[in-house]
Amino acid sequence: MNIDHVAIVVNDVDKAASHYKNILYVHEVKFETIATEGVKLAILKLNNARIELMEPINDDSPIKKFLEKNGEGLHHIALETNNINNTIQNMNNCAIKFLGNVRTGSENTKIIFIHPKSFHGVLLELCEYAK
Ligand code: CO
Numbered sequence: 001m002n003i004d005h006v007a008i009v010v011n012d013v014d015k016a017a018s019h020y021k022n023i024l025y026v027h028e029v030k031f032e033t034i035a036t037e038g039v040k041l042a043i044l045k046l047n048n049a050r051i052e053l054m055e056p057i058n059d060d061s062p063i064k065k066f067l068e069k070n071g072e073g074l075h076h077i078a079l080e081t082n083n084i085n086n087t088i089q090n091m092n093n094c095a096i097k098f099l100g101n102v103r104t105g106s107e108n109t110k111i112i113f114i115h116p117k118s119f120h121g122v123l124l125e126l127c128e129y130a131k
Contacts, residue, residue: 002048002079003077004049004050004127005043005049005052005078007053007074007075008075009056009063009072013040013053013055016055017042024044029042030043038060039054039061040055041053041054075123076123077122077123078127079125079126080127081126096115096119097118099115105127108129109128110127111126113125
């Protein structure tokens, strides 16, 4: 598996993106809104992975609740798999707990979240790119 992205919750995605861009000299930044998750993203492309900055766009967004409770900070780590359904099946055999079902994430990936209790307190995402 590869680390695909590290996701960070921020108050203002435009400001945060220009900060990251300027300080880290990231040239490629893409913005995307995922209405179903209630977030606006800034995707910063590094050489080997991405950083996703996430700002909630409505009060129902789970990211909004996270921000109110914890403030800005690390939200999840995403691992890329070639076949998300196979990975889910294997993990189910190990009694790993998933949060919800497979859905569409950033850049049209198929994603699913894994309960932090199944990974030592870290929220993990699995993602698969369209082939
Ligand atoms: Co993610």
